[in-house]
Amino acid sequence: VSSQKSGRGAFLLFEGVDRCGKTTQSQRLVEYLKGKGVAAELWRFPDRYTAIGRMIDSYLSGETEADDAAVHLLFSANRWEKREAMLAALHAGHTLVVDRYAYSGAAFTAAKKVPGLDLEWCKAPDKGLPAPDAVIYLSMSPEAAALRGGYGKERYEKEEMQKEVSRQFALLADDTWHTVDAAQSVKAVESQVQEIAEGAVASCSKGPPLRLLWT
Numbered sequence: 488v489s490s491q492k493s494g495r496g497a498f499l500l501f502e503g504v505d506r507c508g509k510t511t512q513s514q515r516l517v518e519y520l521k522g523k524g525v526a527a528e529l530w531r532f533p534d535r536y537t538a539i540g541r542m543i544d545s546y547l548s549g550e551t552e553a554d555d556a557a558v559h560l561l562f563s564a565n566r567w568e569k570r571e572a573m574l575a576a577l578h579a580g581h582t583l584v585v586d587r588y589a590y591s592g593a594a595f596t597a598a599k600k601v602p603g604l605d606l607e608w609c610k611a612p613d614k615g616l617p618a619p620d621a622v623i624y625l626s627m628s629p630e631a632a633a634l635r636g637g638y639g640k641e642r643y644e645k646e647e648m649q650k651e652v653s654r655q656f657a658l659l660a661d662d663t664w665h666t667v668d669a670a671q672s673v674k675a676v677e678s679q680v681q682e683i684a685e686g687a688v689a690s691c692s693k694g695p696p697l698r699l700l701w702t
């Protein structure tokens with residue numbers, strides 16, 4: 488795989504419950520792609536370093552309280568504020584390996600079961616964002632994930648919440664999804680991830696138009 492000038496980079500997205508290995512696998516994939524001569528960058532959402540991202544960070548850490556709908560819209564705005572930079576990078580031929588995106592956005596808020604904030608409501612603000620070329624869903628039961636050294640102290644890191652999140656993720660699976668069993672060894676997961684990524688990078692080098700999310 489090599490990025491051809493006429494094509495574009497691939498948008499590769501990792502999703503999954505907390506502690507499924509997304510962060511490790513996304514870092515390893517970037518290193519692997521770079522080693523193959525692919526211009527690859529690691530991105531993650533929420534991006535906690537913008538003004539909106541700092542509000543999200545303060546909410547997740549439990550430092551501040553906020554209305555669930557308002558917080559949902561902040562997470563979405565945090566993606567919209569990165570839209571132009573994402574498009575520029577992809578069109579410049581850079582492959583983006585992204586750790587969480589709008590699927591986490593919809594799954595986590597819908598998992599709260601707030602009246603009115605159903606899955607369709609949760610998806611609406613992200614409609615029209617750049618859509619991933621491939622979603623790599625690292626599938627793992629919340630029980631197994633919890634055994635991996637336990638959850639941290641952030642707001643959503645509780646087994647009950649994670650169970651509901653994984654139910655919501657299942658409702659979001661679409662034709663870009665590749666489910667990888669995250670309970671396998673790091674190496675086994677890694678090689679499946681590499682195969683999916685190489686396929687997407689190769690087809691994006693032919694320059695297919697980027698799709699718009701949920702439209």
Ligand code: 2DT
Nearest residue numbers: 532533562587588591592595596643
């Ligand atoms: P990290 O642990 O990966 O930093 O995620 N989340 C994330 C949402 O509720 N909505 C979103 O749109 C996104 C991207 C998932 C921090 C937590 O934020 C949740 C876990």
